[in-house]
Amino acid sequence: MEIYRNACPRNCFASCSMLSYVNNGEIIKVSGDPKHGFNQGRLCAKGYAFTQYVYNPYRLKYPIMQSPRGSGNWKRITWDKAYSIIIDKILELNVRYGSNLACGYNKFSGNLGLLHYAVEGMFNSFGPHTKPVGNPCLISGEQAIKSSFGQTVSLMPEKMVDANLIVIWGANPAVTNVHQMKFIFKARQKGAKLVVIDPIFTQTAAKADIYIQVNPGTDGLLAHAIAKILIDSSLYDQEFIDNQTTNWIEYRQYVSTEVNITEVSQETGVSIEGINELAHLYSLSKPCATWIGFGIQRNKNGRENISAINTLAALAGTLQKGKGGVYYAHNGLEDFPANLLNHQGPKHSNINTSREININKFAEEAIKLSEPPLKFLWIASRNPLSQDHDFKKWELLFHELELIVTVDLFMTRTAELSDIVLPATTHFEDPDLIISYWHQWLSYNEQAIPAYFESKSDLQIARDLTKKLNECSPNFSNFPHELEPIDWIEREITPSIKELYSLKSYKQLLDGPHLRNEEKHSEGSSSMNFHFVIPNKIASSSEASTNVIEDQDSNPFKLITPQSLLRIHSQYGTLSWLSSEKDEAIVELSEYAAEKYWISEGEKVEVYNQNGRIAATAKINRYLPKKVILVNQVGKNPINQVIVHEENSNIGKSSANFYDSSVNIRKWRD
């Protein structure tokens, strides 16, 4: 039996390093890598199920093609046939329109391995094309962090263990970041208090010393109210404010004129006693770790809310070294050259750059394109027809497209509507490098087994396709197809990366992950300058705070669609070991809503609004706010069918506002 070192590429905080145990070319089990300082020899439930993921009866084995699209009339084709159809289309569109702007891709977080930027690299290698920009997840928070701190901040999450107070705003690590919980519990064993602020009584809230339920989208109001109490009681860090902040006088003025504790209590739903207790804790307990969850930024107030929490953390004197800090995300990629992502394509005679479309409005903007319209779409590491929004626009877009190619491991909802589906490898079948958006470890992922049937990685597909493309049309692509995966890995490990991660060569990563040195962006740097952001008027959440459903309310419920324990969005739905979470939509509603709509536990109901409807099974959750419903994310019956993203026009780009949708429910009628 051989043992290989792998790293989980899922869109998850933990980016665990793992060991795979291989017998005769087959993985017989996996374990956590004890040399990884964050996951410390353990995996999550999904990680321990990887043998079922790799050898899954539903996994795609061969390239397939359906005709007509959506008919389900799939036929196995050879890779050569698939490549030649794709190449013919690319070349024909190039002749038709005089450029490759009619060709585009949609790719996001299905696999976070650095070599999966081969998709971007492949399209770059064609010269100007149509590409998505932006980020559905983190833009609002990153902008808020930058406007408060002037830079990204990233603390080692392992250090949460030293905190005396941990305040989690809108994150549920017991489900989404399981490995962080041990650091939190260790802090608690030493006397720390854990506070969780969330509209939902989550699995993490259940473990908190103090749980504070808040109306969705009103976290910022709560933070400003606590700030006001600290200011009025002179319980703030004057020295830090005098020496390391800007805009303090204006902020103090804002708080004294605009923030009224009684009104905040009504809007947020948090009692004055609760607000006072939080203020007391923030003023007393140091070090204090403030964790801003991604849930907060899924609505139009996201950026304002995160700025407000930053401000509270600053005011309470928790930003200096040894006193805590703000945890949000670690931008590990910014240290790396990301050669595939940044691959420079050939120049076009009269088009300077690629055509960029906002990934959060991809379908909407793509339909509007003309001269040339978008005609060929490549989808990889993504399942937009489960996980994006505004599906009506996607349907329109698909109608306009002449060729849709999806690369995936399973027949997703997106794959079902594509022309050609190409089978992708798992991370056990190709080498890769993995960095985390939370902790600061760099992991190498070894190839442990041969590719499953005819599956290929995004990089291998890029290599094969560009090579054949150039055979048909010399110099069409400048992708260096001769480079092996290992060559790309070596090119990521630059002298500065070697220094940053104490590496002599990438080969050292075969013996275990390496931790990034702390000098850069070290916590609480004395040169930090904090800016007090004065909020725009935070949009009222009055519809949630009234707490009574009036008969004229057309869509009375705020829809929240959190991550489930045994899935990453639509991934993992086919694993029978994880089937205690069935791949069916569950709608959780309050006792109040259940009574008002005569809905009982286990009943089939319809969740609907002007955008669409889905069938779901009702579950009564007695801790839910009256006007909030929760629906899980299911691959084939996605709740995103009723979600349309509307950007906050005041502030430019934002994360996708998945939690701004309002819906209604009723008993299912066949």
Added chain:
Amino acid sequence: MVKQMGFVFNIDLCIGCKACEIACRNENQTVSAVKWRKVSKLTDDTYLSISCNHCSSPECFRVCPENAFTKRGDGIVQINSNLCTGCGLCISACPFGVPQYDPELHKVSKCQMCYPRQDKGFLPACIEACSTGAIGMENLDNFCSREAVSTIPGFPDSRLTNPSIVFYPAKKRKRYFLN
């Protein structure tokens, strides 16, 4: 040396993440219908993770017509699958619903506390997988803790079989639900 190895389960530390449940499957590659360890919700804010409790007086052992069950010197209750006929008497006798019928092999199987791992000096897979330390293992013959209790509300009556598990119960927490 005769001893009684057993599980120590800390309710406050269990976040219901099911890593133990799936790590058990990963280690033992059990078929989907067979669950040697199960995580379930105990109350609105607590979870229970249990496998075979390797009871002092195991009912499975007593009722099995084939004498397929044995108890090792360290207290682990084993089932010899060669002797099992799949009659299912043990399944109905066990107060904890532990023995599992394998529809492919037509036999019963259950948690054996990863004795092959233990014999090599490793912890059972569930304990190794538990990132918060909610599940531990002790020789209960000489385990003594002022805070540990032998049962908790929601756990089946343990008087009949004397299961080898002890609990650290949950502490009371403070909540501010919406006004």
